[in-house]
Amino acid sequence: MEEHPEGHSEAYARIRSKKTLGEILEVATTFEQKAFEFYTALIPKVSKNLRYLVEELAEEEKEHYELFRKLADNPEIENQIQQRIQVPVEDHHFSDYVQLPDLGEHPDDQAILQYAMGREDAAMKQYRELADSTEPGPIHDLFEYLAYEETMHKRELEKLYYQTVYSGGPGNN
Amino acid sequence: MRPENYQARSQPPSNEFELNFGPNHPGIEGNYAFRVKLNGDQVLEARADAGYLHRGFEKLMEGRLWIQNIALVPRICVPDPVPMEVCYSLAIEEIGGLEVPERAKWIRVMQLEMSRLAAHLFAFGGHAATTGMYTTMFWGVADRDLILDRFEELTGGRVYSIYNIPGGVRRDVPEGFLDRLSSLLDYLESRLPDYDNLFFTNQVFVKRARGVGAMTQEQALKWGVTGPNLRATGLEFDVRRDDPYLVYDQLDFEIPTESGGDALARNLVRRAELKQSIRILRQVIERLPSIEGPIRCPIPNPLAWNVPAGEAYTRVESSKGELAYYVVSTGGDKPYRVHVRGPSSMHAVQVLEKLALGARLEDIAQIMFSLDACPPEVDR
Amino acid sequence: MSDIPYKDKGSILRPFKSLQFFARPAVTQPLEPRPASDNYRGFHVNDWKKCIGCSTCQKVCDNAAITMVRVPGLPEDPVKGIRNERPAIDYGRCCWCGLCVDICPTGSISLTTEYVHTCREDELDSYFVLPDPNGIHGEHFPKGWDKTADADLVDLERQPMGELPGEERIDSFDEIVEGYTEQQAIVEASRCVQCGMCHDACPTHMHAPEYIRAIWEGDVEEAVRQMYRTNPFSHVCGRVCTHRCESACSIGRRGEPVAIRWLKRYAMDAVPDLRIREIAAEGKVDYISGRRIAIVGAGPAGLTAAYDLIRKGHKVTVFEALDKPGGMTRYGIPEYRLPYDRLDADVAVITSLGVQIQYNTRVGRDVTMDELRRDHDAVLIAIGLQLGRSTRIPGSDHPQVRRAVDLLRMITRGESFEVPERAVVIGGGNVAMDIARSLARLQKQQFGKVQITVCALEDFEHFLADPEEVTEAREEGIEILDSRGPKEVVIEDGRLTGLKTLGVISIFDEQGRFAPRYDQQDEQFHPGDMVIESIGQMSDVSLLGEELTERLEWNRGRLKVDEDGHSSEPWLWAAGDMVFGPDVVHAVADGHRVAASMERYLAELDSEKQDDGRTS
């Protein structure tokens, strides 16, 4: 796999140099775009019975970048962001100790989920760091917002992970 | 008003004619007919006819679960339903080997005596009415109603208490019930002189009832008479004492007797029994609070209750005499056979027919009421 | 004797003493209705929230006064034992005995203190009433006759089940549950009120009311006959069924549900195996259809379908990868819960009908799906969930980290492995209990003591394993920790030394979905020489081959089948755990459903063939 999510901090560092909300969102959007492309490329590589998973991940990334793009075009952008970050969101850390897999040529469903969670976790952490290192103001808020989005996404994936890996095993009698 | 097709008939050539008492005559309890042939006002022949009341209790019981019958049996005798419930339950307990808790036994005695009081008030109240003394009847019915109030409080039902169940009783005694029963007893006792003045020592009644429907002790025994009617001929016999059940052997009471064997004696025995029942109830009120424990032994799910194969003949002393149940189980969930021996099956049929012979027309109702005939016991 | 002075001729004026009553105040009664006693048996009220529509009131009613009526809009849930039916009372028949109140399993019915209902002749319909909480005339009257503990006619306590005590059972795989004696079984069966909630809740709709009644009547053969109507794994289900029947049992509303599972076990054990075979053969067709069916996997789903199809005269061959039948019931469930001879007895009934099982034949290796398809008219795959999931936390690829399903299979097969002196189990389901308790026995045998820690993600309030399993595991000396999330398998110098876990703060998210949340401050270390992962399981669908996998339709990782287990390929069905998740009785139900669907398909083939014959 060409991109390792944790080796991505340089890309995030690039955002730091951007000065306007629109510019920052544009870069963030490209990240989502890349993720979408990554999953789309993965689809034919996995067995048909697991394809649904990769397709869903690709779909979600697409929704994400569409969301960011819409936001960038929105004149009310600051208000919108303010509203979203009013309720702080908490990381559950459920998947933090799951190892990052080597996806290989035929990854299974668990590996795909592990990978996806790793991605979201890295993104979440990067945005959080950016938010923490910016002065209060619209840009800080935007990073808060992006961290929020990624955390939410990670949590959703954790639910799916629990469902796939843990349940289905409540008993064999 | 005469029907349009009415035509006057000439008198029959003799003084003999037939008269139907019942099935809906005020002189009879329940739908029961008594056909008499008269010469003038004297009875020549008398026939009891029970054909208006049959409900097939014994057959019905064979088609119902053991427990379902508890709702059926009290209906066999309206004025005195409790002995029916207790006697049926005793039979199942005997066959099934159920140990009725002590407290339940005392509660059962309490109801039995309450029921006896109520039934006697009804009986002599009715008798009074046959001699035109309606006040006594109204008093009797009104005072009985006060007992029914206590039944309602104890059992949830005024007349058909459906309170006894194989193994014990269905509910414990409500808070304060014994106090209220005690005041009721005080009241009833205070009423006894009123009843004496108005009825039992009333020479109108005494003179009319004396010698009416008289039988000797020998006759009574031969005819299978039991209960107050037997005791009115001087025999001191009572199932409660001589074939004791529940806790009657722990109770102190007397068995009143009279010697006349007539309508008067029978009423006086009942009057004396009121006092004895009050006496028994006072003992129950005193003892019951100290008898703790369950009110019913564990019984199986009524829907899947096989009473072991066996049979039992159980007897109790009802207000009208010896009540007995013969119950047969083949080990199934319903009785195979239940035979109800109602006390009135003797004195409401053969005895009544015999005593009526030679009596005068106006005394027939007195004879029937003094015997305390309960037709539904005859025609189950 | 008599103390009444009637012989005293006295004054004729005595009766006139009653004239004193004229001087007394008159007795007056108020015109408004008097209140009834607290215990009065008046008209019915029924708490619709409590009532489950079990119709027990109807059965006890001595006057046949109760009709059950469906009320649309009320909750209906067979799994929970709730019907949307409510009793309606015919007051032309009711005698107010109140037996319905005393026997009501839920305690929803009671009688009020209302005295009177009457009507004009043309309003007789008003005597047929559907009691709700509001009373017959919608006016509030206090409750009269109501459920009391000492008058309850429902037998709330079940017959105790004898079990080997913890210290006696821990060093062997002997069966723990002793089973009922005849007397106990009859008494237990007598507790049943025949409501049929169990039948509705059971995935395979076993005729539990019928067989319980038969046991109560002492007719165990009839009981077995009733069981074989729906379940050829009655020995197995009599021991390890998840007994949804008991969760739905109306007696369980206030008491202990009828021990339906133990009753089934009792009846199956009471009838000789050969007689059971005869009973199971009743109704088998006496001709051969000429159709051939292949079934992959000799577990409950596959063999149940085989049982149904062989009874219809088809030739049925079952392909089993391992050397013994039963699937997870053999290789997953420890022997102390399900002795192998009982499982063998169930399977022997099925093979006695003519089902052939080819053991040691792994489809995909020894025979391909294509070959199966070629040689048979229809194929069913019922391969269960044989693969254990891994947590994939750091260190989880160490050789001393094992999957529970693999170890259980090895224990059953008698394969040797090094029993750890200390072990840590990850997981909180019944499988986790199974492996912990099996290892405990081996530890006891080898080391004389038990050192096992079970770390479950879920808290005890939302625990996955049955409460009895937890209790019994603890009796056997196993430590069970709830709300522990695995963090890392600790390895020092290549040697596994234990497991680190984190505390779980909560297990649900705002929507009530499982979404565990870790507390990173709360770290614990659990020492051990082996870590056993017992989390989820999955199906090994690789046997299908890439080409078939590509052709088939899938639904979120599972083979897409219709409600009858029919896949997108007309000749292929799937059933059992691989479709519905792990549960024996569900697998049995599924086996029946799929067999019926296959049967319809074969019948269509027959009629097409006939049509072809006519046209050609």
Next chain:
Amino acid sequence: MSKDLNIWLDDLLGDIENIQFKRKSSRRVRVDVGSEALPALLELLQGRASYVHLSAISCVDWIEDEEFELVYHVWSYETRSLVSAHTRIPREPGVYLSIYDLYQPAAFFERDIHEMFGVFFEGSPDMEKFILTEWDGPPPMRKEFDSEAFVNQHFEWEQYHPQWLKDLEEEGGGVTTRPEDIRL
């Protein structure tokens, strides 16, 4: 008292063949006796043992055995004990001897049993109808007579159809189980 009872019952029963007796409690004795010996037994019980009170005669239809069981419950006011004498007679023709000469109350019980079970008692004073005056069907207490079936054939249940039921039916609900469908 009960000891005496044993002694003289033993004496008494020694005279009769084919008899079994069982003490059920201190005041209850069950005697099983052949139908030919029952009148003699009762005569002994009454004449020599003071059992003067006929409490009841019960009849049980043992249809599978093709027999009626007759149970004579007699009470002694002196020994305060009750003997239940059981005997069986063939269901067909269902004829037996009256004991009216010994016990007058028998007239009522025999008449009742005749009416309800169809057993004819020879020598009973009155075998006329009493309770079932207008009944010309089979004796109803016989086991083969199904009273519930009779009722269902001859009577209609009240057919209620109140508004609330109509409303429920409109919503897709309504009657699911009638009481007659589930009688245990």
